Amino acid sequence: MSNSDTKNYDLAIIGGGVVGLWCAYLAKQAGLRTVLFEANKIASGASGGLLGALMPHMPTQWYEKKQFQFEALIDLETMVAALEAETQIDCGYARVGRILPMSRPEHEIEAKQKCDAAAIQWASAPKHYEMSVISHPTHENWPHADMMPNGATIDDFSARINPRGVTDALHKSIAGFVDIFEHTSVELSKDKKLILPDGSAVAANDIIVTAGINSFELLEPFVPSLSGRPIKGQAAMLDTKLDPNLPVVHQNGVYLIVHNDGRTAVGSTSEREFEDGFTTDHLLENVIEQARQICPLVGDAPVVERWASLRMQPYGRDPLVGPVPDHDGIHICTGGFKITFGIAHRMAQAVLAPIAGNTPIDLPPSFQVANRVNHIFTPT
Ligand SMILES: Cc1cc2nc3c(=O)[nH]c(=O)nc-3n(C[C@H](O)[C@H](O)[C@H](O)COP(=O)(O)OP(=O)(O)OC[C@H]3O[C@@H](n4cnc5c(N)ncnc54)[C@H](O)[C@@H]3O)c2cc1C
Incomplete structure (x- = not known):
C-alpha cells in the first residue's frame, strides 16, 4: 500500500492469527470496512500448529473465567459448523472427550469432586455432558492400563479442532470482504495511525491489536504497564x-x-x-x-x-480483551495462551461488541484492561 492508495477504515486488525481472523470474520458479518495486517503469512505464528486441544477448565472452583470458557466451548461447535458450511473447508472439529489418567491414589478423591462439580457447572449446556471415573481404558492401549493404576476421569465435553483447518476456513471466509495485507508489519503511532513498512499511514476508527508475542510492544505508547x-x-x-x-x-x-x-x-x-x-x-x-x-x-x-x-x-496470565482506557479507538485482544483455539471467537465477539454496536459479552474482570493496568489483578 502506498500513500496514494491510503484509505480510511472502520476497523484495522493487527495480526492474522486465530484471534485476528475471528475478529475479521465477525467484523465482516457486522458490515465493517476492515483491513487486516499480518507481518508474515496468515496463521504463520502460534496459530499455525498441529495440536488443537479444546480442553475445558476443571469444573471445581468455578468462577467467571471458567464460565467464559465454558460458554465459548459450547458456542464454538455451532460457529465452526457454520464456517464449514460456508467455506466447505473441514475444520477438524469433534467433541471426542478426554481421558485424564490418575497416577496417584489421592487423585481419586479429587476425581470424585471434579465429577460432582461437572454435574453442577456443565448442567446449563444445551446438551448433557458429564465427567465420570473409569478403572480401565475404554480402548486398549489408549492409554496403556499401566498409566492409570488408580483409574482415570473421562468426560464427553472436551473436543479437538484442526488449527490449520479453522484458520484456512476463516481466511477463505474473509477474503474479498476484508482487505488483507500479508508480509506487512505495522507499527502504531501515538496519534493512532498504522505505519506501514513503506512509511505510509493508514487510519481507522478502531484498531484491534492481536499480534501475539508482539502485542505489548505495539501497545507500549498507550499502556506501557502491560507486558507478557x-x-x-x-x-x-x-x-x-x-x-x-x-x-x-x-x-x-x-x-x-x-x-x-x-x-x-x-x-x-x-x-x-x-x-x-x-x-x-x-x-x-x-x-x-x-x-x-x-x-x-x-x-x-x-x-x-x-x-x-x-x-x-501475559503477566497476570489471563487474556486481555477490550478497549484500552483513555485511548479511544485502541483495543487489545490477546493472551489466550494454551486455550486460545477454544475461546478466540468469544474474545473476538467481546472486543468487537462496542465497535460494532453489538450486545456486550460478559468479560471476566481479570480479562479487562483497566483492571490489569490498575493492578487489581496481581501479576503471577
Ligand atoms: C506447541 C503449541 C501447542 C499449542 N496447543 C494448543 C492447543 O492444543 N489448544 C489451544 O487452544 N491452543 C494451543 N496453543 C496456543 C495457541 O496456538 C495460541 O495461543 C494461539 O495460536 C495464539 O493466537 P493469536 O492469534 O493470539 O497469536 P498468533 O497466532 O501468534 O498471531 C499473531 C500474529 O500477529 C502477527 N504480527 C505480530 N506483530 C505484527 C505487526 N507488527 N504487524 C502485523 N502483524 C503482526 C504475527 O506474525 C502473527 O501471525 C499451542 C501453542 C503452541 C506453541
Missing part, C-alpha cells in the same frame, strides 16, 4: 491411521489427539528459556517418546512433522 512473556512450545504429528473418535489423552503435560485423517498430534513442551523459538529439539523427542509409552496404540508410527512456535503469556 513468550513461551516456546513444540509439537509433532505422527503418521498413524487411528480411529478419529478416540478421546484426547492428557497425562503429565503430554497430549495425544487423533485428528480426522487418523493422524495423531502429540505435544507440547513449554519453555520459558530458549535460544530459538522456532526450531524443535530433544525436548520434543522426549514428548514423542512419552506419548508412545502413554498410548502404545500409536506404535512406532513415523513423525511426519515437527513444529515449534511462541505463544504469549
Whole structure:
C-alpha cells in the first residue's frame, strides 16, 4: 500500500492469527470496512500448529473465567459448523472427550469432586455432558492400563479442532470482504495511525491489536504497564491411521489427539528459556517418546512433522480483551495462551461488541484492561 492508495477504515486488525481472523470474520458479518495486517503469512505464528486441544477448565472452583470458557466451548461447535458450511473447508472439529489418567491414589478423591462439580457447572449446556471415573481404558492401549493404576476421569465435553483447518476456513471466509495485507508489519503511532513498512499511514476508527508475542510492544505508547512473556512450545504429528473418535489423552503435560485423517498430534513442551523459538529439539523427542509409552496404540508410527512456535503469556496470565482506557479507538485482544483455539471467537465477539454496536459479552474482570493496568489483578 502506498500513500496514494491510503484509505480510511472502520476497523484495522493487527495480526492474522486465530484471534485476528475471528475478529475479521465477525467484523465482516457486522458490515465493517476492515483491513487486516499480518507481518508474515496468515496463521504463520502460534496459530499455525498441529495440536488443537479444546480442553475445558476443571469444573471445581468455578468462577467467571471458567464460565467464559465454558460458554465459548459450547458456542464454538455451532460457529465452526457454520464456517464449514460456508467455506466447505473441514475444520477438524469433534467433541471426542478426554481421558485424564490418575497416577496417584489421592487423585481419586479429587476425581470424585471434579465429577460432582461437572454435574453442577456443565448442567446449563444445551446438551448433557458429564465427567465420570473409569478403572480401565475404554480402548486398549489408549492409554496403556499401566498409566492409570488408580483409574482415570473421562468426560464427553472436551473436543479437538484442526488449527490449520479453522484458520484456512476463516481466511477463505474473509477474503474479498476484508482487505488483507500479508508480509506487512505495522507499527502504531501515538496519534493512532498504522505505519506501514513503506512509511505510509493508514487510519481507522478502531484498531484491534492481536499480534501475539508482539502485542505489548505495539501497545507500549498507550499502556506501557502491560507486558507478557513468550513461551516456546513444540509439537509433532505422527503418521498413524487411528480411529478419529478416540478421546484426547492428557497425562503429565503430554497430549495425544487423533485428528480426522487418523493422524495423531502429540505435544507440547513449554519453555520459558530458549535460544530459538522456532526450531524443535530433544525436548520434543522426549514428548514423542512419552506419548508412545502413554498410548502404545500409536506404535512406532513415523513423525511426519515437527513444529515449534511462541505463544504469549501475559503477566497476570489471563487474556486481555477490550478497549484500552483513555485511548479511544485502541483495543487489545490477546493472551489466550494454551486455550486460545477454544475461546478466540468469544474474545473476538467481546472486543468487537462496542465497535460494532453489538450486545456486550460478559468479560471476566481479570480479562479487562483497566483492571490489569490498575493492578487489581496481581501479576503471577
Ligand atoms: C506447541 C503449541 C501447542 C499449542 N496447543 C494448543 C492447543 O492444543 N489448544 C489451544 O487452544 N491452543 C494451543 N496453543 C496456543 C495457541 O496456538 C495460541 O495461543 C494461539 O495460536 C495464539 O493466537 P493469536 O492469534 O493470539 O497469536 P498468533 O497466532 O501468534 O498471531 C499473531 C500474529 O500477529 C502477527 N504480527 C505480530 N506483530 C505484527 C505487526 N507488527 N504487524 C502485523 N502483524 C503482526 C504475527 O506474525 C502473527 O501471525 C499451542 C501453542 C503452541 C506453541
